Every structure is written in C-alpha cells, then in structure tokens.
Amino acid sequence: MERGTDRVKRGLAEMLKGGVIMDVVNAEHARIAEDAGAVAVMALERVPADIRADGGVARMSDPAMIEEIMEAVSIPVMAKVRIGHFVEAQILQAMDVDYIDESEVLTPADEEHHIDKWAFTTPFVCGARNLGEALRRIGEGAAMIRTKGEAGTGNVVEAVRHMRRVTNEIRALASMSAEQLMSAARDLGAPFDLVQEVAETGKLPVVNFAAGGLATPADAALMMQLGCDGVFVGSGIFKSSDPSTRAKAIVEATTYANDPDQLIKVSRGLGAAMPGQEIADLDVKLAERGW
C-alpha cells in the first residue's frame, strides 16, 4: 500500500475536473459553496480583492479558521501558502488539508525558490502564466496547475492570456522535431523530460484549471471552452450581490459550457457582479510574483 504517489496526488485533481473551486473565508461561506455544487473550497482569511485593498503582508490563514471549514463540509478543502514557505506547507500537511496552493496571492516568502513539493504527501497546485512556468512547477512536484490570471480584479483578461499562451506553446512543441526539443527546453526554462512528454502527448501531464479574475458564468464557460479542466472562482462569488445564486450559476455554466441556451438561463438575473478593475491601473500585479 502506497500513499502520496503521483497517481494519487494527480488523481484528486482529475476528480475535480469539470468543477468549480470556490474561495471561502468561514464555515458559512463553505456551506453555501458546497450547497451550490462546488467540487472543493479554498479556505483563506480574506478573498484576493480584500488582500489587494488592504495591502500589507498576506500569510497562511489561521489553522483554527481552516479547521472550522474542514469540519463544516464534506468536499475537499484547499488552503494557500506563501511561495517558498515550506513550513506553512508542513503545517497544512499536518492538518490534513486536501490540497495546498503555493500562491502568488499571498506575499512571497522566497523570491528565488519555490517549495520542493516532492517532499510532501499532500498534493500541490501552483499558478502559471506560460508553459515554462507550468513545467517548472510540475518539475518541483506540483500535481495540478492553474492559470495565475490576476486575482481579485474581477477581470478575466489575464487568465485568458495565460491559458492561450500555454495552449499555443504546447501546440508549438507538438509540431517540433526531436532535435528542436532541447533548445525549446532551454528557451522555456523547463525540464527536458517534461518538454519531451508534452511534445509527445500534446497536453500538460497534470490537470490545468483557470483562476484569477473570473466573475460571471460566461467567464467560467469561456475558460472551459479555451481548454481548461475546471475553474477557481475567488472574489467573484462572495464579492457579488447574491453569492449563492451566482455560485450555482457558475457551477452550471462550467458543466454546460458549450450550451449557449443553458448559459442564457443561468446568466439571467444574477444581480451585480463584483466590481472589476483595469489591469493597467493596478499598483501590484500578483501574477508577477514567482517565476
């Protein structure tokens, strides 16, 4: 019997596919998310929009708050650690959190190194803006990838940019001859064996979700049609005027992403979406954290 194998770590992400993972800040939110059909929740003290507004250093959440959420729901619970902060990750693993997000939404603890994720039984998800970044994280042991997007903005443009970039770079690799792959690995800054694998299979070796700026059912369906395996919605739900209704609508839009008639139905009368922000007006771009 073996625990913490690649298959088991990547396997949980496979089970989340076609689903919505929602940011929640307390047990009440977590229950609303579960009732709405979330496949998992991300437990954190402040949603990204508030972290952005408050400024200061954002860290791992209080274990008591994460435990309260783990008690409240039967679906998987994820939690965030700062980039490179392996002790925060050790704490979350010891708490039996189901997935650890090494996240640019929190203030990085290390500007040079990400966590050695192979050293953990608990699986990790990491953000990426392009194929090289995704493969570096997978090379460090990440069992799931998500686009970075630009969290807390309610603006999907960066998530779209990151997903399109990864897709285009995979396509380019798949069309290369064997002798081109080493220079591609050099240019991407990615491990050669993973570059070879992607060139051969034409896809990432792990599940890839959309994240960062999704606010509407149509945003979720857009990311699914662009080839994402599922979506994270952070501030977009609990910063809107009617979180429960919006959460349900985003879940349905993710399943019926290719069905415009359903999308009309679920998009109708949702109340106000979270206020959005132009990326160009931001003081801090979270996606630029990590490398």
Add this chain to the structure above:
Amino acid sequence: MGPVGVLALQGDFREHQQSLERAGAASRQVRKPADLDGISALVIPGGESTTIGRLATLYGLIDPLREVIDGGLPTFGTCAGLIFLAVGTVRDGPPQLGCLDVIVERNAFGRQNDSFEAPLEVEGLEAPFLGVFIRAPQVAKVGPHVEVLATYDGRVVMVRQGNILASAFHPELTDDVRIHDMLLSMLKGD
C-alpha cells in the same frame, strides 16, 4: 450496438472514455436525459458526489437514469459513481439513484493524505488489479442480492448486483481495462 454513455456532469469522465476506447468501445457524454437514447451501457465516473447529485437533480436526470438502470442497462460506477448508484449513505449524503442495494460511507478511508494505491484481488480476474483509492468511499452494508467482488483490509470496495457493477477505486486512472471489459462483456451477454 449503441455507444456507452458516460455521465459527464463533472469528474473524470474523459478518463473513462479513454479506458472504453482502449477496451474497444465507442462512448458518448451524457449531460441531459435525451443523451441516454440509444446507449448500450452506462458509466458513472469519479468526481464529487455532492456536485454530481445536485446537477443530476437540477437537470432532470434522476428518474430517466433510474429507469434505464432498473430496466437492465449494464452500468458501472466508480467512487462518486458508486455513491450515486447506492440506496443510502451512512451519514447525510447527496441525492442518490437508489438502484444498487448497498449503504456507502463517504470518505471512509480519510482525507487526501490517506488516499492510496494497492493491488487488489478481484473476483473473476486472474492477476491482481491496481486499486487507486482517492478520498474513497467504502460499502458499509450489502443487500441480499449484492455480490462482493473485492475487499481491501476487510472493507468492501467492489460489488455487483445483476447489471450493476461498482467500485470504490478508479480503474480509469490506470491503463488496465479488465474491469471495463467486465462491463462490456455484460452488454454482449457473455
């Protein structure tokens, strides 16, 4: 013969389609009642049972699914699929079809850190099968017409009741298609 329907509300339905393809069967995604027309067998994948149960209820799939399964359609459920097929859960659970006479316990092996893989002896298979258990349920109580096909550590993890096959583990996460073959042999009437 019609394609195998794979319930595609959420979860690892594509992995099941790949396993079916390797086993030589065509498949079709099922998201609405009309998608059930003409299928020769049905697979209910792994995923989150609360999400799948909620969407199935919302989109009017519960009764049509019950009808085709009770009508004898060869059916295979894995993990969340096992939970969805069962008549009940140990604690409060998501909506269920109630076609398979077992009571299941969700997350019976613990949280993700307790997820594991282990070789299993499966009734009807000669060599062991690699069981991949992810926040897996177990069958806590078995009805009189249910046959136990595999146990792990004394817990029931695979059952069959007539046309219904269900496992707590995920054959679709391996390259081994022998359990999908068991489903396909049912529809050939072997």
